Amino acid sequence: MPEASLNDYLLFSGLLFAVGLAGVIARRNIIVIFMCLEMMLAAASLTLVAFSRFHTVDGLPDFDGQMLVFFIITVAAAEVAVGLAIIVALYRARQTINTDELDALKG
Amino acid sequence: MNTSWFLLLLPLLSALIIHFALKQRLATLASYYGTAATGAAFALAITLLGKTDSPSFEWISIGENFSIDIGLKLDKLSTGMMIVVTGIGLLVHLFSLGYMKDDAAKARYFGNLSLFMFSMTGIVLADNFLMMFIFWELVGLSSFLLIGHWYQKDSAADAAKKAFLTNRIGDFGFMIGILMIWSFSGSFVFDQISSGLAASTIHTCWLSIAVLLVFCGAIGKSAQAPLHVWLPDAMEGPTPVSALIHAATMVAAGVYMMARFFFAIGTENLDGLWAMNTITWIGGITSLLAALMATQQNDIKKILAYSTLSQLGYMVMAVGLAAPDAGMFHLFTHAWFKALLFLGSGAVIYACHHEQDIWQMGGLLKKMPITGITFIIGTLALTAVPFTSGFFSKEGILHAAHEAHSPFLWVAVGVAALTTFYMFRLIFVAFLGEPRSENAKKAKEVGLVMWLPLVLLAGMAIGSPYVGSIIPSSEDFKPVTEVHPEDALFWYSISAFVVGLAAACVFYLGKKKEPLNIPLFANKFYIDELYAGVVKFAQDLLAAVVHFFDEFIIHGLFVGGLTRSVQGLGHSFRRYIQSGNLQAYALVLGLGTVLVIYFTAFF
Numbered sequence: 027m028p029e030a031s032l033n034d035y036l037l038f039s040g041l042l043f044a045v046g047l048a049g050v051i052a053r054r055n056i057i058v059i060f061m062c063l064e065m066m067l068a069a070a071s072l073t074l075v076a077f078s079r080f081h082t083v084d085g086l087p088d089f090d091g092q093m094l095v096f097f098i099i100t101v102a103a104a105e106v107a108v109g110l111a112i113i114v115a116l117y118r119a120r121q122t123i124n125t126d127e128l129d130a131l132k133g
Numbered sequence: 134m135n136t137s138w139f140l141l142l143l144p145l146l147s148a149l150i151i152h153f154a155l156k157q158r159l160a161t162l163a164s165y166y167g168t169a170a171t172g173a174a175f176a177l178a179i180t181l182l183g184k185t186d187s188p189s190f191e192w193i194s195i196g197e198n199f200s201i202d203i204g205l206k207l208d209k210l211s212t213g214m215m216i217v218v219t220g221i222g223l224l225v226h227l228f229s230l231g232y233m234k235d236d237a238a239k240a241r242y243f244g245n246l247s248l249f250m251f252s253m254t255g256i257v258l259a260d261n262f263l264m265m266f267i268f269w270e271l272v273g274l275s276s277f278l279l280i281g282h283w284y285q286k287d288s289a290a291d292a293a294k295k296a297f298l299t300n301r302i303g304d305f306g307f308m309i310g311i312l313m314i315w316s317f318s319g320s321f322v323f324d325q326i327s328s329g330l331a332a333s334t335i336h337t338c339w340l341s342i343a344v345l346l347v348f349c350g351a352i353g354k355s356a357q358a359p360l361h362v363w364l365p366d367a368m369e370g371p372t373p374v375s376a377l378i379h380a381a382t383m384v385a386a387g388v389y390m391m392a393r394f395f396f397a398i399g400t401e402n403l404d405g406l407w408a409m410n411t412i413t414w415i416g417g418i419t420s421l422l423a424a425l426m427a428t429q430q431n432d433i434k435k436i437l438a439y440s441t442l443s444q445l446g447y448m449v450m451a452v453g454l455a456a457p458d459a460g461m462f463h464l465f466t467h468a469w470f471k472a473l474l475f476l477g478s479g480a481v482i483y484a485c486h487h488e489q490d491i492w493q494m495g496g497l498l499k500k501m502p503i504t505g506i507t508f509i510i511g512t513l514a515l516t517a518v519p520f521t522s523g524f525f526s527k528e529g530i531l532h533a534a535h536e537a538h539s540p541f542l543w544v545a546v547g548v549a550a551l552t553t554f555y556m557f558r559l560i561f562v563a564f565l566g567e568p569r570s571e572n573a574k575k576a577k578e579v580g581l582v583m584w585l586p587l588v589l590l591a592g593m594a595i596g597s598p599y600v601g602s603i604i605p606s607s608e609d610f611k612p613v614t615e616v617h618p619e620d621a622l623f624w625y626s627i628s629a630f631v632v633g634l635a636a637a638c639v640f641y642l643g644k645k646k647e648p649l650n651i652p653l654f655a656n657k658f659y660i661d662e663l664y665a666g667v668v669k670f671a672q673d674l675l676a677a678v679v680h681f682f683d684e685f686i687i688h689g690l691f692v693g694g695l696t697r698s699v700q701g702l703g704h705s706f707r708r709y710i711q712s713g714n715l716q717a718y719a720l721v722l723g724l725g726t727v728l729v730i731y732f733t734a735f736f
Contacts, residue, residue, distance in 0.1 A: 047719075047723050050716075050719050050723075051716050051719050051720045051723060052716070054716075059715075125714065125715045125716060126714070128713075128715065129712065129713030129714055130713060131711070131713040132711065132712055132713025132714075
């Protein structure tokens with residue numbers, strides 16, 4: 027089995043990102059939107075890892091990219107904690123998490 | 134520093150001090166201070182008499198070859214004129230001490246009088262057109278302030294506005310004229326205009342237009358037809374103001390300016406300009422119309438006002454006949470005797486408790502002998518009785534008309550007869566006969582401070598031509614002070630006098646009410662009504678156009694259209710963009726991202 031090239035990784039992560047974005051735009055359930063958001067973050071992380079793997083410095087992978095991924099994971103974990111807390115608070119206040127019904131900002 | 138600057142700055146200083154420091158309880162001090170300052174200016178003017186000098190300093194400099202100077206020009210014309218201005222100014226100040234003794238706003242009156250003295254001095258001494266124009270406007274302003282001194286009266290406030298606005302019309306032409314002269318000759322300075330014009334190749338037709346436009350300023354200030362309407366109304370001001378400003382100095386400024394201008398460009402350059410003909414016509418028409426109007430007026434000051442108009446018409450006629458010297462000579466003599474007549478009428482009005490209708494007077498000669506006799510002396514000078522000042526100067530104008538073979542000789546003679554007629558009508562009605570009202574019965578002679586100026590002015594009304602050195606004119610002008618009975622012109626003016634006097638005797642001697650009734654003259658040829666109609670029509674038309682423009686173009690299209698389009702845009706943003714739907718925002722965000730990526734990657 028041939029080894030995957032950088033293009034394969036980028037294509038895959040692009041697809042992952044597009045699926046995530048489509049989910050964010052199309053779905054009505056905030057939890058699902060949230061999960062799709064995480065998928066987009068994962069796509070970005072995958073790109074970074076792929077670049078890290080294919081960009082060598084002195085025969086070793088360039089670990090800068092991987093380091094950035096750890097940051098993303100950490101920040102995403104914190105963001106999930108805050109985001110889920112907001113969603114719970116929202117549900118308590120409005121008894122719904124359907125975005126069609128959450129239009130208080132309508133002009 | 135040159136002493137002539139003090140002559141200019143003294144009245145300014147006095148005006149500033151009076152207006153800013155001497156108010157209310159210090160008003161009496163202000164009146165004495167203003168009089169003393171004018172006296173000092175008069176003394177200075179005497180010391181400067183006959184000097185020739187032109188001190189100046191640069192005021193504005195733009196680029197390399199454009200600069201405006203503030204400069205004084207001392208020569209026979211300006212120093213002589215300064216004697217008239219400060220001399221009559223001093224006497225009027227003296228008279229005002231008595232006349233305005235009990236006025237509530239005495240300090241303001243004397244402050245404005247000083248401001249006027251400053252402005253008039255500026256006009257007389259200016260050595261360039263631009264500086265003259267500045268002081269020209271200042272004179273208009275101070276005249277406005279003084280006519281409107283009793284601004285609580287509507288008629289005074291209206292008269293002040295009318296004078297100012299009418300003058301502005303003339304001044305606008307004057308300004309254009311100055312700029313035209315500047316563009317032809319490249320200079321505002323009087324002494325350089327002649328050489329500048331000689332060097333230029335401008336067509337005489339353009340020069341004519343420029344001369345006429347400059348003359349527009351004189352039409353306004355010297356109250357010539359068709360802008361004469363403000364002068365009779367200006368009699369709403371205090372009578373000493375009428376004597377100083379609206380008889381002796383300010384209204385003479387127009388003639389003075391034309392003389393200054395014509396001396397500057399040289400009378401030989403004026404030959405064959407059609408503008409000169411127009412000026413003569415305007416002067417002749419003004420003098421005739423005003424004399425006709427004067428015959429039917431009943432207000433003593435109005436009669437004198439129309440008489441002033443008529444005499445100014447004479448001077449303008451002389452200027453138009455390319456004889457500015459004759460015009461200036463008449464200006465000089467007229468200033469003294471007309472100031473005398475106005476101050477005399479002021480004394481009469483004061484004695485009769487502000488009664489101005491001559492039919493309410495009568496018999497005043499017995500009650501006020503000094504005023505009466507000086508008034509009659511002034512009348513004799515005005516009606517050109519031989520050996521009075523008015524006779525010699527009027528002869529000068531008749532000679533000028535005769536030499537030019539102008540038909541205006543006959544206009545001048547006719548106006549002389551009319552002048553005699555209306556002035557003796559005034560004398561017969563107001564000073565002779567029986568008193569016809571309580572006020573006239575109780576009238577008594579005015580105090581020393583008021584009759585002294587009358588006596589001094591009466592002296593000048595007789596003797597002014599004999600002190601030839603103070604006559605404002607060109608350097609080589611010699612006034613004729615002899616009577617030539619062999620000359621036909623002498624008999625013309627004598628017969629004009631006799632005809633006028635005889636007519637006045639027939640119609641008015643011993644009469645108790647107006648025997649003649651000519652509505653056309655009494656209503657001043659309906660010119661005021663005509664102007665009111667024209668102005669009203671033009672104003673309504675303009676207002677309609679402006680209203681249309683404002684309502685539909687400005688409001689409907691520009692301001693309204695702009696607000697409506699912004700409002701509509703904001704509305705659609707609110708309706709369609711700010712949906713409040715999370716997904717819609719995300720979609721826009723996503724599309725935006727895609728667009729940004731597309732542009733960064735593929736362009």
